[in-house]
Amino acid sequence: xxxxLRAAKIPDSSxxxxxxxxxxxxxxxSHSTQPTLIAIEEMDHSVAAIFAxxxxxxxxxxxxxxxxxxxVAGVLAKYDEIVGIKLIRQQALDVVSVSxxxxxxxxxxxxxxxMHRDVGEAAQELVKAGLATIVxxxxxxxxxxxxxxxxxxxxxxxxxxxxxxxFGTTTASLKHEKMRRRASCLREEAYHKGGKAALKAPIEPxxxxxxxxxxxxxxxxxPELGLYSTTAIAGSSNPIxxxxxxRKCMGASDYGxxxxxxxxxxxxxKKKQKx
Amino acid sequence: xxxxxxxxxxxxRWKGDPxxxxxxxxxxxxxxxxxxxxxxxxxxxxxxxxxxxRLDDELMRALTILVSSRIAALDARALLVDDDQSEHxxxxxxxxxxxxxxxxxxxxxxxxxxxxxxKVIPFFVPSARFLAAER
Numbered sequence: 001x002x003x004x005l006r007a008a009k010i011p012d013s014s015x016x017x018x019x020x021x022x023x024x025x026x027x028x029x030s031h032s033t034q035p036t037l038i039a040i041e042e043m044d045h046s047v048a049a050i051f052a053x054x055x056x057x058x059x060x061x062x063x064x065x066x067x068x069x070x071x072v073a074g075v076l077a078k079y080d081e082i083v084g085i086k087l088i089r090q091q092a093l094d095v096v097s098v099s100x101x102x103x104x105x106x107x108x109x110x111x112x113x114x115m116h117r118d119v120g121e122a123a124q125e126l127v128k129a130g131l132a133t134i135v136x137x138x139x140x141x142x143x144x145x146x147x148x149x150x151x152x153x154x155x156x157x158x159x160x161x162x163x164x165x166x167f168g169t170t171t172a173s174l175k176h177e178k179m180r181r182r183a184s185c186l187r188e189e190a191y192h193k194g195g196k197a198a199l200k201a202p203i204e205p206x207x208x209x210x211x212x213x214x215x216x217x218x219x220x221x222x223p224e225l226g227l228y229s230t231t232a233i234a235g236s237s238n239p240i241x242x243x244x245x246x247r248k249c250m251g252a253s254d255y256g257x258x259x260x261x262x263x264x265x266x267x268x269x270k271k272k273q274k275x
Numbered sequence: 276x277x278x279x280x281x282x283x284x285x286x287x288r289w290k291g292d293p294x295x296x297x298x299x300x301x302x303x304x305x306x307x308x309x310x311x312x313x314x315x316x317x318x319x320x321x322x323x324x325x326x327x328x329r330l331d332d333e334l335m336r337a338l339t340i341l342v343s344s345r346i347a348a349l350d351a352r353a354l355l356v357d358d359d360q361s362e363h364x365x366x367x368x369x370x371x372x373x374x375x376x377x378x379x380x381x382x383x384x385x386x387x388x389x390x391x392x393x394k395v396i397p398f399f400v401p402s403a404r405f406l407a408a409e410r
Contacts, residue, residue, distance in 0.1 A: 231396065235318070237330050
Protein backbone atom coordinates (compact mmCIF):
# COMPACT_ATOMS: atom_id res chain seq x y z
CA UNK A 1 0.00 0.00 0.00
CA UNK A 2 2.91 2.41 0.65
CA UNK A 3 3.90 2.25 -3.04
CA UNK A 4 0.35 3.15 -4.11
CA LEU A 5 0.38 6.11 -1.72
CA ARG A 6 3.74 7.38 -2.98
CA ALA A 7 2.43 7.19 -6.54
CA ALA A 8 -0.89 8.89 -5.74
CA LYS A 9 -1.83 11.93 -7.80
CA ILE A 10 -2.70 14.88 -5.62
CA PRO A 11 -5.48 16.93 -7.21
CA ASP A 12 -5.20 20.73 -7.32
CA SER A 13 -7.22 22.45 -4.62
CA SER A 14 -7.07 25.54 -2.44
CA UNK A 15 -6.44 23.18 0.50
CA UNK A 16 -3.31 21.88 -1.28
CA UNK A 17 -2.12 25.37 -2.17
CA UNK A 18 -2.41 26.64 1.35
CA UNK A 19 -1.13 23.48 3.13
CA UNK A 20 0.20 23.34 5.85
CA UNK A 21 -1.64 26.57 6.61
CA UNK A 22 -5.38 26.12 7.20
CA UNK A 23 -8.03 28.03 5.25
CA UNK A 24 -10.17 30.59 7.07
CA UNK A 25 -13.85 30.00 7.86
CA UNK A 26 -14.89 32.33 4.98
CA UNK A 27 -12.69 30.44 2.50
CA UNK A 28 -14.40 27.20 3.47
CA UNK A 29 -17.87 28.31 2.32
CA SER A 30 -17.58 26.61 -1.07
CA HIS A 31 -15.97 23.38 0.15
CA SER A 32 -17.77 20.15 0.89
CA THR A 33 -17.34 17.71 3.77
CA GLN A 34 -15.81 15.15 1.40
CA PRO A 35 -12.11 14.61 2.17
CA THR A 36 -9.61 15.81 -0.46
CA LEU A 37 -6.11 14.38 -0.69
CA ILE A 38 -3.69 17.29 -0.26
CA ALA A 39 -0.30 15.74 0.49
CA ILE A 40 1.69 12.54 0.90
CA GLU A 41 4.25 12.78 3.68
CA GLU A 42 7.21 10.49 4.07
CA MET A 43 8.06 9.87 7.75
CA ASP A 44 10.82 7.75 9.35
CA HIS A 45 8.81 4.54 9.55
CA SER A 46 5.60 5.38 7.73
CA VAL A 47 3.98 6.98 4.73
CA ALA A 48 1.05 9.26 5.45
CA ALA A 49 -1.78 10.51 3.26
CA ILE A 50 -3.12 13.89 4.39
CA PHE A 51 -6.77 14.66 3.67
CA ALA A 52 -8.48 18.03 4.13
CA UNK A 53 -12.19 18.53 4.61
CA UNK A 54 -14.67 20.91 6.19
CA UNK A 55 -16.11 19.96 9.55
CA UNK A 56 -18.82 21.59 11.65
CA UNK A 57 -17.95 22.20 15.28
CA UNK A 58 -20.32 23.28 18.01
CA UNK A 59 -18.92 26.07 20.16
CA UNK A 60 -20.44 26.95 23.54
CA UNK A 61 -19.66 30.45 24.75
CA UNK A 62 -20.76 32.47 27.75
CA UNK A 63 -22.26 35.74 26.52
CA UNK A 64 -21.82 38.77 28.82
CA UNK A 65 -25.25 40.36 29.65
CA UNK A 66 -23.96 43.81 28.60
CA UNK A 67 -23.82 42.61 24.99
CA UNK A 68 -27.64 42.51 24.88
CA UNK A 69 -29.81 45.61 24.29
CA UNK A 70 -31.12 47.30 27.42
CA UNK A 71 -34.75 46.40 26.72
CA VAL A 72 -34.05 42.68 27.22
CA ALA A 73 -32.01 43.22 30.40
CA GLY A 74 -35.10 42.64 32.56
CA VAL A 75 -35.79 39.26 30.94
CA LEU A 76 -32.15 38.17 31.29
CA ALA A 77 -31.73 39.40 34.86
CA LYS A 78 -33.10 36.18 36.33
CA TYR A 79 -30.30 34.12 34.72
CA ASP A 80 -26.87 33.75 36.31
CA GLU A 81 -25.23 32.88 33.03
CA ILE A 82 -26.21 33.22 29.38
CA VAL A 83 -24.73 30.71 27.00
CA GLY A 84 -24.59 30.99 23.23
CA ILE A 85 -24.16 28.03 20.89
CA LYS A 86 -22.35 28.64 17.59
CA LEU A 87 -22.00 26.17 14.77
CA ILE A 88 -18.76 27.03 13.00
CA ARG A 89 -17.03 25.52 9.99
CA GLN A 90 -13.43 24.47 10.42
CA GLN A 91 -10.88 22.86 8.19
CA ALA A 92 -9.95 19.41 9.40
CA LEU A 93 -6.77 17.55 8.54
CA ASP A 94 -7.20 13.80 8.71
CA VAL A 95 -4.29 11.44 8.24
CA VAL A 96 -3.98 7.84 7.15
CA SER A 97 -0.62 6.61 8.33
CA VAL A 98 0.72 3.37 6.86
CA SER A 99 3.57 1.87 8.81
CA UNK A 100 6.51 0.40 6.91
CA UNK A 101 7.37 -1.76 9.93
CA UNK A 102 4.05 -3.18 11.16
CA UNK A 103 0.87 -4.38 9.46
CA UNK A 104 -1.18 -1.67 11.21
CA UNK A 105 -2.65 1.35 9.47
CA UNK A 106 -3.90 4.20 11.62
CA UNK A 107 -6.73 6.47 10.52
CA UNK A 108 -6.29 9.69 12.51
CA UNK A 109 -9.31 11.93 12.56
CA UNK A 110 -8.97 15.58 13.53
CA UNK A 111 -11.18 15.82 16.61
CA UNK A 112 -11.27 19.34 18.05
CA UNK A 113 -13.09 20.04 21.30
CA UNK A 114 -16.76 20.63 20.58
CA MET A 115 -16.95 18.13 17.73
CA HIS A 116 -19.59 15.48 18.18
CA ARG A 117 -18.37 11.88 18.29
CA ASP A 118 -20.83 10.87 15.55
CA VAL A 119 -19.21 13.46 13.26
CA GLY A 120 -15.81 11.87 13.99
CA GLU A 121 -17.11 8.39 13.22
CA ALA A 122 -18.65 9.61 9.95
CA ALA A 123 -15.37 11.35 9.06
CA GLN A 124 -13.49 8.12 9.67
CA GLU A 125 -15.71 6.33 7.14
CA LEU A 126 -15.26 9.13 4.57
CA VAL A 127 -11.46 9.07 4.92
CA LYS A 128 -11.40 5.27 4.62
CA ALA A 129 -13.44 5.55 1.41
CA GLY A 130 -11.07 8.31 0.20
CA LEU A 131 -8.08 6.03 0.77
CA ALA A 132 -9.74 3.10 -1.00
CA THR A 133 -10.14 5.31 -4.09
CA ILE A 134 -6.43 6.13 -4.10
CA VAL A 135 -5.06 2.65 -3.50
CA UNK A 136 -7.82 0.97 -5.54
CA UNK A 137 -8.52 -1.51 -2.75
CA UNK A 138 -10.21 -1.52 0.65
CA UNK A 139 -7.36 -2.27 3.05
CA UNK A 140 -9.23 -1.00 6.08
CA UNK A 141 -11.97 -3.56 6.40
CA UNK A 142 -10.67 -5.28 9.54
CA UNK A 143 -10.58 -2.71 12.36
CA UNK A 144 -8.81 -3.80 15.54
CA UNK A 145 -11.06 -4.17 18.55
CA UNK A 146 -9.69 -1.85 21.25
CA UNK A 147 -12.34 -2.70 23.85
CA UNK A 148 -10.19 -5.31 25.68
CA UNK A 149 -7.43 -2.68 26.05
CA UNK A 150 -9.57 -0.79 28.58
CA UNK A 151 -9.22 -3.59 31.10
CA UNK A 152 -5.68 -4.53 30.07
CA UNK A 153 -4.30 -1.00 30.53
CA UNK A 154 -6.21 -0.51 33.78
CA UNK A 155 -4.72 -3.72 35.20
CA UNK A 156 -1.09 -2.73 34.58
CA UNK A 157 -0.42 -0.67 37.68
CA UNK A 158 2.48 1.41 36.36
CA UNK A 159 1.09 2.05 32.87
CA UNK A 160 0.62 5.82 32.90
CA UNK A 161 -1.76 7.55 35.30
CA UNK A 162 -5.45 6.68 35.15
CA UNK A 163 -7.39 9.95 35.43
CA UNK A 164 -10.85 8.68 34.49
CA UNK A 165 -12.49 5.30 34.89
CA UNK A 166 -16.07 4.12 34.51
CA PHE A 167 -17.05 0.59 35.40
CA GLY A 168 -19.86 -1.71 36.38
CA THR A 169 -19.94 -4.10 39.31
CA THR A 170 -21.85 -7.29 40.07
CA THR A 171 -23.66 -5.31 42.79
CA ALA A 172 -25.54 -3.77 39.82
CA SER A 173 -23.96 -0.35 40.23
CA LEU A 174 -22.13 1.92 37.81
CA LYS A 175 -19.25 4.11 38.95
CA HIS A 176 -17.69 6.97 37.02
CA GLU A 177 -14.56 8.24 38.74
CA LYS A 178 -12.42 11.19 37.73
CA MET A 179 -9.18 12.37 39.25
CA ARG A 180 -9.19 16.12 39.63
CA ARG A 181 -5.45 16.39 40.23
CA ARG A 182 -3.75 14.86 37.29
CA ALA A 183 -0.61 13.71 39.10
CA SER A 184 -2.56 11.13 41.10
CA CYS A 185 -3.68 7.78 39.75
CA LEU A 186 -7.19 6.44 40.30
CA ARG A 187 -5.82 2.92 40.58
CA GLU A 188 -4.14 3.95 43.85
CA GLU A 189 -6.82 6.29 45.19
CA ALA A 190 -8.12 5.27 48.65
CA TYR A 191 -11.85 5.24 47.82
CA HIS A 192 -11.26 3.27 44.61
CA LYS A 193 -9.01 0.72 46.34
CA GLY A 194 -11.38 0.39 49.29
CA GLY A 195 -14.40 -0.15 47.06
CA LYS A 196 -12.61 -2.73 44.98
CA ALA A 197 -11.35 -4.56 48.06
CA ALA A 198 -14.95 -4.90 49.28
CA LEU A 199 -15.93 -6.76 46.09
CA LYS A 200 -15.22 -10.43 45.49
CA ALA A 201 -15.82 -10.23 41.73
CA PRO A 202 -13.64 -8.02 39.52
CA ILE A 203 -14.91 -4.62 38.35
CA GLU A 204 -15.85 -4.29 34.66
CA PRO A 205 -14.28 -1.11 33.21
CA UNK A 206 -15.82 0.32 30.03
CA UNK A 207 -14.36 3.84 29.90
CA UNK A 208 -10.77 4.86 30.63
CA UNK A 209 -8.53 7.92 30.29
CA UNK A 210 -4.85 7.48 30.94
CA UNK A 211 -2.03 10.02 30.69
CA UNK A 212 1.71 9.50 30.43
CA UNK A 213 4.14 11.99 31.93
CA UNK A 214 6.92 12.47 29.37
CA UNK A 215 9.99 14.64 29.98
CA UNK A 216 10.54 17.68 27.76
CA UNK A 217 13.67 19.84 27.60
CA UNK A 218 11.94 21.85 30.32
CA UNK A 219 9.13 20.32 32.34
CA UNK A 220 6.83 17.55 31.16
CA UNK A 221 4.14 16.85 28.61
CA UNK A 222 1.18 14.62 29.40
CA PRO A 223 -0.48 13.10 26.31
CA GLU A 224 -3.81 11.44 27.05
CA LEU A 225 -5.46 8.34 25.66
CA GLY A 226 -9.22 7.92 25.98
CA LEU A 227 -10.95 4.60 25.34
CA TYR A 228 -14.61 5.50 25.58
CA SER A 229 -17.17 2.75 25.39
CA THR A 230 -20.70 2.72 26.81
CA THR A 231 -22.64 0.50 29.19
CA ALA A 232 -24.73 -0.77 26.27
CA ILE A 233 -21.62 -1.85 24.34
CA ALA A 234 -19.90 -3.24 27.45
CA GLY A 235 -22.98 -5.32 28.27
CA SER A 236 -23.30 -6.81 24.80
CA SER A 237 -22.24 -10.36 24.00
CA ASN A 238 -19.26 -9.10 21.97
CA PRO A 239 -18.15 -5.60 23.05
CA ILE A 240 -16.36 -3.75 20.26
CA UNK A 241 -14.58 -0.38 20.25
CA UNK A 242 -12.75 0.69 17.11
CA UNK A 243 -11.62 4.19 18.02
CA UNK A 244 -9.44 5.86 20.61
CA UNK A 245 -9.24 9.57 21.46
CA UNK A 246 -5.71 10.94 21.71
CA ARG A 247 -5.36 14.48 23.09
CA LYS A 248 -2.91 16.88 24.74
CA CYS A 249 0.09 15.89 22.63
CA MET A 250 2.93 18.42 22.48
CA GLY A 251 4.10 17.03 19.14
CA ALA A 252 4.56 13.97 17.00
CA SER A 253 6.71 12.19 19.58
CA ASP A 254 3.95 12.40 22.22
CA TYR A 255 1.46 11.05 19.70
CA GLY A 256 3.94 8.33 18.74
CA UNK A 257 4.31 7.34 22.39
CA UNK A 258 0.56 6.87 22.82
CA UNK A 259 0.32 4.91 19.57
CA UNK A 260 3.24 2.71 20.60
CA UNK A 261 1.54 1.91 23.93
CA UNK A 262 -1.65 0.97 22.07
CA UNK A 263 0.38 -1.24 19.72
CA UNK A 264 2.13 -2.84 22.73
CA UNK A 265 -1.17 -3.80 24.37
CA UNK A 266 -2.62 -5.11 21.09
CA UNK A 267 0.43 -7.36 20.80
CA UNK A 268 0.17 -8.50 24.43
CA UNK A 269 -3.48 -9.33 23.92
CA LYS A 270 -2.69 -11.36 20.81
CA LYS A 271 -0.04 -13.33 22.72
CA LYS A 272 -2.52 -13.99 25.52
CA GLN A 273 -5.20 -15.18 23.09
CA LYS A 274 -2.75 -17.57 21.42
CA UNK A 275 -1.97 -19.31 24.72
CA UNK B 276 -33.22 -29.26 44.80
CA UNK B 277 -29.96 -28.67 46.69
CA UNK B 278 -26.82 -27.25 45.14
CA UNK B 279 -25.32 -30.72 45.16
CA UNK B 280 -28.37 -32.09 43.34
CA UNK B 281 -28.11 -29.32 40.71
CA UNK B 282 -24.51 -30.36 40.03
CA UNK B 283 -25.46 -34.06 39.98
CA UNK B 284 -28.26 -33.31 37.52
CA UNK B 285 -25.79 -31.58 35.22
CA UNK B 286 -23.33 -34.49 35.43
CA UNK B 287 -26.05 -37.02 34.66
CA ARG B 288 -27.78 -35.28 31.78
CA TRP B 289 -24.68 -33.90 30.00
CA LYS B 290 -22.13 -36.55 30.98
CA GLY B 291 -18.81 -36.11 29.16
CA ASP B 292 -19.87 -32.81 27.62
CA PRO B 293 -17.34 -29.97 28.21
CA UNK B 294 -20.19 -27.61 29.06
CA UNK B 295 -20.59 -29.35 32.44
CA UNK B 296 -17.22 -27.92 33.49
CA UNK B 297 -18.38 -24.42 32.45
CA UNK B 298 -21.72 -24.76 34.24
CA UNK B 299 -20.01 -25.92 37.42
CA UNK B 300 -17.45 -23.06 37.20
CA UNK B 301 -20.32 -20.57 37.01
CA UNK B 302 -22.20 -22.21 39.88
CA UNK B 303 -19.01 -22.17 42.01
CA UNK B 304 -18.43 -18.52 41.11
CA UNK B 305 -21.95 -17.59 42.22
CA UNK B 306 -21.68 -19.68 45.37
CA UNK B 307 -18.49 -17.80 46.35
CA UNK B 308 -20.07 -14.34 46.06
CA UNK B 309 -22.09 -12.72 48.86
CA UNK B 310 -25.77 -12.29 47.93
CA UNK B 311 -25.46 -8.50 47.54
CA UNK B 312 -22.77 -9.03 44.89
CA UNK B 313 -24.98 -11.14 42.67
CA UNK B 314 -27.21 -8.29 41.52
CA UNK B 315 -25.98 -8.13 37.94
CA UNK B 316 -23.96 -10.85 36.28
CA UNK B 317 -23.11 -9.56 32.82
CA UNK B 318 -21.71 -11.62 29.97
CA UNK B 319 -18.29 -10.22 30.90
CA UNK B 320 -18.57 -11.46 34.48
CA UNK B 321 -19.67 -14.91 33.32
CA UNK B 322 -16.98 -15.11 30.62
CA UNK B 323 -14.42 -14.45 33.34
CA UNK B 324 -16.12 -16.89 35.76
CA UNK B 325 -15.94 -19.61 33.11
CA UNK B 326 -12.23 -18.90 32.51
CA UNK B 327 -12.86 -17.91 28.90
CA UNK B 328 -11.45 -15.03 26.82
CA ARG B 329 -14.74 -14.35 25.07
CA LEU B 330 -18.31 -15.51 24.81
CA ASP B 331 -18.36 -18.51 22.49
CA ASP B 332 -20.95 -21.09 21.45
CA GLU B 333 -19.91 -23.45 24.23
CA LEU B 334 -20.47 -20.84 26.93
CA MET B 335 -23.76 -19.79 25.34
CA ARG B 336 -24.90 -23.41 25.56
CA ALA B 337 -23.82 -23.59 29.21
CA LEU B 338 -25.79 -20.42 30.01
CA THR B 339 -28.84 -21.72 28.17
CA ILE B 340 -28.72 -24.88 30.27
CA LEU B 341 -28.33 -22.93 33.53
CA VAL B 342 -31.37 -20.81 32.61
CA SER B 343 -33.42 -23.79 31.40
CA SER B 344 -36.41 -24.83 33.46
CA ARG B 345 -34.84 -28.18 34.39
CA ILE B 346 -31.74 -26.65 36.06
CA ALA B 347 -33.05 -23.10 36.61
CA ALA B 348 -29.99 -21.80 38.45
CA LEU B 349 -29.96 -18.48 36.57
CA ASP B 350 -32.66 -16.00 35.62
CA ALA B 351 -32.13 -13.97 32.44
CA ARG B 352 -32.91 -10.26 32.74
CA ALA B 353 -32.31 -7.13 30.68
CA LEU B 354 -31.76 -3.39 30.98
CA LEU B 355 -32.78 -0.82 28.43
CA VAL B 356 -30.17 1.96 28.10
CA ASP B 357 -31.53 5.24 26.73
CA ASP B 358 -29.53 7.61 24.53
CA ASP B 359 -28.91 9.75 27.63
CA GLN B 360 -27.49 6.64 29.38
CA SER B 361 -30.42 6.34 31.81
CA GLU B 362 -31.30 2.71 32.47
CA HIS B 363 -34.61 0.91 32.89
CA UNK B 364 -34.93 -2.72 33.93
CA UNK B 365 -37.23 -4.64 31.62
CA UNK B 366 -39.74 -7.13 32.83
CA UNK B 367 -38.79 -10.59 31.41
CA UNK B 368 -42.27 -10.74 29.88
CA UNK B 369 -41.78 -7.34 28.18
CA UNK B 370 -38.49 -8.50 26.69
CA UNK B 371 -39.93 -11.81 25.47
CA UNK B 372 -42.76 -9.91 23.77
CA UNK B 373 -40.33 -7.44 22.20
CA UNK B 374 -38.20 -10.27 20.80
CA UNK B 375 -41.30 -12.04 19.47
CA UNK B 376 -42.87 -8.96 17.87
CA UNK B 377 -39.73 -6.93 17.00
CA UNK B 378 -41.23 -3.94 18.85
CA UNK B 379 -40.23 -2.70 22.29
CA UNK B 380 -42.42 -0.21 24.14
CA UNK B 381 -40.42 2.07 26.45
CA UNK B 382 -41.40 1.19 30.05
CA UNK B 383 -41.66 4.88 31.04
CA UNK B 384 -42.62 6.88 27.96
CA UNK B 385 -44.81 4.21 26.35
CA UNK B 386 -43.24 5.01 22.98
CA UNK B 387 -41.69 2.49 20.61
CA UNK B 388 -37.90 2.24 21.00
CA UNK B 389 -36.18 2.27 17.58
CA UNK B 390 -33.41 -0.34 17.08
CA UNK B 391 -34.02 -1.58 20.61
CA UNK B 392 -31.74 -4.64 20.31
CA UNK B 393 -28.64 -2.40 20.37
CA LYS B 394 -29.93 -0.62 23.50
CA VAL B 395 -30.71 -3.67 25.57
CA ILE B 396 -28.09 -5.16 27.92
CA PRO B 397 -28.76 -8.75 28.87
CA PHE B 398 -27.68 -9.87 32.31
CA PHE B 399 -28.27 -12.71 34.72
CA VAL B 400 -29.10 -13.14 38.39
CA PRO B 401 -29.11 -16.35 40.43
CA SER B 402 -32.58 -17.83 40.62
CA ALA B 403 -34.49 -18.03 43.88
CA ARG B 404 -34.06 -21.80 43.56
CA PHE B 405 -30.25 -21.52 43.41
CA LEU B 406 -30.13 -19.10 46.33
CA ALA B 407 -32.38 -21.34 48.43
CA ALA B 408 -30.20 -24.35 47.64
CA GLU B 409 -26.89 -22.56 48.27
CA ARG B 410 -27.61 -20.48 51.37
